[in-house]
Amino acid sequence: MGIVIGLLLAIVIAAVAIINLPSFGRLPRGERFERIQKSPNYRDGQFRNLEASPMMTGNKSFVGALFEFIFRKTEGLRPESDIPAIHTDLRKLDPSSDLVVWFGHSSYMVQADGRRALIDPVFRNAAPFAFINKPFKGSNIYTPEDMPDIDYLVISHDHWDHLDYRTVTELKNRIGKVICPLGVGEHFERWGFDKTRIVELDWHEDASLEDGFTVHCLPARHFSGRGLKSNQSLWASFLLQTPSRKIYLGGDGGYGEHFARIGRQFPNIDLAVLENGQYNEAWRYIHTLPEQLGQAARDIGARQLMTVHHSKYALAKHPWDEPLKTEATLSADSTLHVLRPQIGEVVIMADNN
Structure with a gap:
């Protein structure tokens, strides 16, 4: 009995030590937590979606679904050969080009318009430990050292595959402002970022960044958390408004009524970046399914569309290239103007005149 108790105690101590590692960040506290408690999107101890959004659908329990997810084999889950990619010298890009x-x-x-925004950069680890969520071969050719100086670091939410501790701390001295949803700023403060550089917003709030540059924090349909407690920070999409462009940064999330509302609120968006990948029918409310992506794009009504959340990690059980096939199908609709870049390819945005 003593041995069993000792083992259990050791496991508990190890678990506590792990979740207190700097990479796990920190739950909001102090003035930030007081602000969170006043948010209309925070109820009964956690942030909530605008529409009812259960994490799981269907008859399976969470444990049963998790067991099946881990042990059910899927053909084509990872590519057999290297992902096509281009290593661009980002520091030599023409700063006057919109791309x-x-x-x-x-x-x-x-x-x-002469400013750079880096969105959800993950160049080291997409999980608490490097052996989890390994990138596809050929997809992981960029590092923080490859990045030029960044005016705005934009983080959509605090999941590990969108907020990488090592990446952002290695970039810290080359970032102007951090733009993130309410509560996520706590992680950055723990990691030594100056709080005066953190622009932390609730849904439907905006901030003037400098002359002609504004960021609007907008809803998404998702969830958050990188430790044991979920939904203590917000998840969001953003509209970055520059002197000449409107760029919608969709973040993660399921299809919902918010897309049409955003499209009406911000007509003539130049570029929309939407999630396409790591979905499952059981997660239909928190990740966009392939058959919903075209409608989301039409709701937003952007002049150009780019899809992300694919081609690097296998976080769901669909074949790795299924999102690329969805993208190809959407591109056949000339009204959507879908961009289909390789990793690292420079795409010049359409003339907005």
Whole structure:
């Protein structure tokens, strides 16, 4: 009995030590937590979606679904050969060009009107430990050292595959402002970021970044958390408004009424970046399914569309290239103007005149 108790105690101590590692961040506290408690989107101890959004659907229990997810084999889950990718010298890009470069999964850089925004960069680990969520071969060719100086680091939510501790701390001295949803700023403060550089917003709040540049924090249909407690920070999409462009940064999330509302609120969006990948029918409320993606794009009504959340990690049980096939199908609709870049390819945004 003593041995069993000792083993259990050791497991508990190890678990506590792990979740207190810096990479796990920190739950909101102090003035930030007081602000969270006043948010209309925070109820009964956690942030809530605008529409009812159960994490799981169907008859299976969470444990049963998790067991099946871990042990059920899926053909084509990972590519057999290297992902096609281009290693671009980002520091030599013409700063006067309006462009976008995708780095795989949900990491990409947008350059517009002379400013650079880096969104959800994950160049080290997409999970608490490096042996989990290994990237596809050929997809992981960019590192923080490859990034130019960044004016705006935009984080959609605090899941590990969107907020990488090592990446953001290695970039810290080359970032102007951090833009994130309410509560996520706590992680950055723990990691040594100056709170005056953190722009932390609730849904439907906006902030003036500098002359002609504004960011609008908008709803998404998802969830958050990188430790044992979920939904203590907000998840969001963003509209980045520059002197000449409107760029919608969709983040993660399921299809919902918010897309049409955003499209009406911000007509003539130049580029929309939407989630396409890591979905499952059981998660239909928190991840966009392939058959819903086209409607989401039409609701937003952007002049150009780029899809992300694919081609680097296998976080769901669909074949790795299924999102690319969805993208190809959407591109056949000339009204959607779908961009289909390789990882690292420089795509010049359409003329907005």
